[in-house]
Amino acid sequence: MRPAQPTATTSPAPAEPQLSRELGLLPATALNMIDMVGIGPFVVLPLVMQLMGPYFMWAWVAGALLSVVDGLIWAELGAAHPEAGGSYRFLRLAYGEHTWGRLLSFLYVWQTLVQAPLVLASGSIGFAQYFGYLVPLEAWWQPKLVSGTVVLLLVALLYRRIGSVGKLGVTLWVGVLVLLVGLIGCGLLLGHEPVPLLPAATDGTVNWAGLLLPAALGQATVKTIYSYLGYYNVCHLGAEIKQPEKVIPRAIFLSILGIAVLYLLLNYSVAHVLPWQVAGKSEFIVSTFIEHLFGPTAAKLATGLVLWVAFASLFAVLLGYSRIPYAAAADGEFLPVFARLHPTKHFPYVSLLVLGGAGFVFSLLFKLSEVISAILAMRILVQFVGQAVGLVLLRRRRGTAGLPFKMPLYPLPVVLAVGIWLWILWSTGVSFMLSGLAMIAAGIVVFLLWSRSRGRWPFAR
Known part of the structure; x- marks a missing residue:
């Protein structure tokens, strides 16, 4: 008889890496702030x-x-659907995962590939x-x-597990609080300039018409x-929150x-030390403020x-945005390629590298004044307005019985x-x-071409 052959055992396939819920309230709030x-x-x-003018605090x-x-809106959606991707996930659920939600969520990711690096x-x-x-940057290439x-240093620091990222975020947050509290304390204690909060009419009453200038x-x-x-960054990290x-x-x-509170006190403190006419012309307002007081x-x-x-x-920004293309690709x-997680550190490294690389390029090409308004104009219709309307649709379709957090005075906050x-x-x-609008139109064209090539809605075969 032939000797019995040993029975071969099949090793189980290694589990796919998953995002880990390692962030508690302190690191989540710190990363937001x-x-x-x-x-x-x-x-x-x-x-x-x-x-x-002198009534700048009202802005x-x-x-x-x-x-x-x-x-x-973010709190209700984020608590009910704590997954990676934030608005990408909310838009899909609200407008239909296989129909219009595909288009809205695609447009959001499409915009993210441009506006996040911006x-x-x-x-x-x-x-x-x-x-x-600190160091005069006179040649054109030096600021770039x-x-x-x-940007490159940020990518290097974020190339790690989310647990250590949260601890590093808290450390950075301490520096934020030290600066803001220090500036506020200096201004409140050492300033002497009057800071008018409301415009007065000739008879001494409040001149509301002088304050409510819609254009300004x-x-x-x-x-x-x-x-x-x-303030919504924590929703992008929903799958990593305890x-x-x-x-x-x-x-x-x-x-x-x-x-x-910190912003209002900071503005008041600066104007309490420097007249608003002077502060409004400063290119380095914090530096000018401290130099005036201490040299x-x-x-x-x-x-x-x-x-x-x-x-x-920027550390928190890149961390949150890198989860959005990952969530869409995972779906x-x-x-x-954007769905890949690092095999040992379990974070979306491809998404991080792509957004960081685009941010590096944009930082070399654009000026600060060119991006602030463009960032908002690009995001408002699809993300903020689309998400607010989407919350109404979700409530009508699913009800509110299972919501962990319900906004008070609904639907007034949505309308506002x-x-x-x-x-x-x-x-x-x-x-x-x-x-x-042009960015949205271009995204719609790309979505239709991509959907047609795959035979998916609205070209389902």
């Missing part, structure tokens, strides 16, 4: 003063109010602008070298809302409240902290959010509105 702050308030503060109030009403570029360009206070290097307030709010954007039904809404509103050495230290804040914000609704976003879109100007 550092995404929101960035270079924005330090760059747009003088621009808002130029537009609104920051308007930005905070829009963030709150829109945050209610956001990254705007922050890195602003970083280079403030860096010029700085901004490009910042709209243009100024375009700038301030750019500085608030990011207890998302509780943490996501809390992180959204804690970050909005915290940043709104050039202290101003350089403060500038270094501004650079820390700007870098921390089979985008190029499959849509109305204010459309007002902001109009305030960006005709040229930016048309550029946003």
